[in-house]
Amino acid sequence: MKTTNLLRLAATSLVSLAATLRYDLPFVQPRNRIECPSAETILKELKPLLSAQAEILIPSSPGWNKSSLRASSPRIQPQFQAVVEVASTKDNTPGRTDRDWLMRQTQIRYANRIGAPFLAVSGTHGWPLSLNTLKGGIQISLRKMNDSKVHPDGKTATVQGGTLQYEATKSLYSQGKKMAVTGLCECVSVAGPLLGGGHSMLQENHGFAADNLISAELVLANGSVVLVSSSENTDLFWAIRGAGHNFGIVTSMELKVYDAQDNWTMLTFVFTHDKLESYFSTWNQLESEYENVVGLPVVNGLFARNPDVDTANPVVILQVFFPGTNPIAGVYKQRFLALGPVVNVTTPDIEYVDLYTVGGLGMSSPVCREDNNLAGFPNSHAKWDPDAMRAGFNIFSELTADPTFNTSAWILESYGRHGVTAVAPSENAVAPEERQFHLLNSPLLWWVGNDEGDRKKAVEYGRRMQKAVGPKDRALFHAYVNYAVGTEALPEIYGRDSSRLARLERLKKTYDPLNRFGFYNPIV
CATH class of the missing domain: 3.30.43.10 (Uridine Diphospho-n-acetylenolpyruvylglucosamine Reductase, domain 2)
Structure with missing residues (x-):
């Protein structure tokens, strides 16, 4: 390193x-x-x-x-x-x-x-x-360990283990307008999402955050410090990219970095709920048409309450992000405009360093609030099921009619496929299903306080929503490990390939036999 x-x-x-x-x-x-x-x-x-x-x-x-x-x-x-x-x-x-x-x-x-x-x-x-x-x-x-430094080659950088995404984004951008593949929200760490894979705005071209790790300094459960890379401690290097929370404490990482494009554009559409089925059908059609094309825009959807638009029901939101000129994004815009949104806004010329704040993922955004009982109930898909999403929406609407839960949201995410499918599943411990099921969704339920009745209600409704939009055959269920609620079976988050699971378990016995690192979606 x-x-x-x-x-x-x-x-x-x-x-x-x-x-x-x-x-x-x-x-x-x-x-x-x-x-x-x-x-x-x-x-x-x-x-x-x-x-x-x-x-x-x-x-x-x-x-x-x-x-x-x-x-x-x-x-x-x-x-x-x-x-x-x-x-x-x-x-x-x-x-x-x-x-x-x-x-x-x-x-x-x-x-x-x-x-x-x-x-x-x-x-x-x-x-x-x-x-x-x-x-x-x-x-x-680790929060005091938050330095980021671009190397002289301009292609790599060292980021310390306590660095938050917004700190890395601003620091790397100030060092020659560089960017690293990190997570999705400015308030999360760089290391945390990476250790579980790391979906991002940049994955269409550059893959998951884990795919961009060159090496890491890792403190093991016995206190020893090791360097892991493609040439040193290669078994651990494989494991920490996808199941890393189970193996040690990352104190610093060497990451690939890329030149940041400044002229990003964000398209925002807001629909009333009666357009829900056509919304998902249109999204499916576009995903199918451009399945094998490089350069898909980032597409984020959301169910959320907005009484300025609809006082009785949640609204359906779509955001499309892309750098430079993107003809495919133009097609997305035309197709969704044809559905008749009640709000249609184009925000051009966004500097990369400001992208997450403009997109509602910044430090002061609702997704970065603290002390709010955040609970997620995820599913991952290869294709949207409009009827199932309607059933889930109706449950979400019922829950969020209660003022206790009316700041909750339901995220719908598609960050691109080309960069992640270009990496062989054998390269690291990211579940192969994570590369296959590229559409992520999860109700994010927020409520304040420590009332047991509120907690039970959130769990009950969250599970109902998760079941409503999930596959009818549980054997096809997959959840992104960083979104997992903690009740999933190991194959449902780390992948169903038994040989890969066995390899993780062997490495766990070797490097952490007493399961010191056993508190974040543990593999044993």
Whole structure:
């Protein structure tokens, strides 16, 4: 990896914690309740092990609530005794770093001694139920490790593990108008979506985010730091691109970067719900006509409440994004205009650095809100079923008539096929079905508070919507791992190829036999 000494020190404070997690003491499987010392004891004992720039918070600390907040809180709320905010700089002690110290002082086995599970976080936007199985643990926040640096060749960049998408987008753009294949919303991390595949605005030409990883620095469950790439630790390199949350903590990544095109255009159409069937039929027809053509625009749809358009029902929205001049996008515009939208807006000349904000995916957008009980119920398809989508829409309409849930939305996504199908499924651990079923949809249910009745209602309606639009044969069901709710079977998110699942399980036993990384859609 083309990493400067400073960037290689980005992991030092993290390793000072993780290097204590060796296998020489018994450890209970992470889904079980374990007893830990008090938060005050953890603070007292752990603080001397970290750099001066690192910070430890416990429930009585100022800033605790903010540090432990998630986008999906309180529905998803891992229970922590302490939050460690690791630093990316070296210790004030001249000539010594946390890594150097811990590699010499290997008798320190702090987390093993107290029997504490841990969870590394950056964007904190994941919502699988498995996160709630963490009890009495330590949260390792990577947010201070957020640097992005384009290499002299202009084709690659190093991005640190705690970097959010908006930070990487702005930083890479400022370094010669470069862009990396990241996730979809500015508030998510770069690493998080990549580890599960990573759909994006750029996948038509460049594939998934995981397909653009060149190498990564990875902290394993035993505290060792390894480099993974096509020439080093190749089995781990395969696994972390698609099932990476199960294998380690990514402290830095080397990614492919591309020249950013500035003149993006966004087309926006809003339809009343009576156009729903023709909306999906038109979308299907266009997907069929241009199935083998390179250069499809990004197409995002949405069901959402908008009383300015319809006071009684959700509306149906479509956004089409494309850089430069795109004749296919022109056909999309003509076809959807023919359906009679009540709103039709063309927004031209969008700089890439502003694309996500203009498109409603920015830091201040509703999709990036926090502490709102976010819950998703995904499906992936090769083709829309208009009748099934009508059935799902009616359920969504019924739920969102309740003011508790009226800010919810239902996302409908098509980010392009050419770039992802150009990569052989054997290249990495991204489920082959993810490359096959390119249409994603999921109700995103938001509500505020911790009322058990509201939670049950959300789950009941979410499951009904998921079933209504899903395949009649459950054997054909697939969900994007980063959208998974946590109740799916392993083949439904990691793929049905038994040999691939067996390979993941073998690698898990080799690199994380005690399942330290077992809280995000675990493979065991």
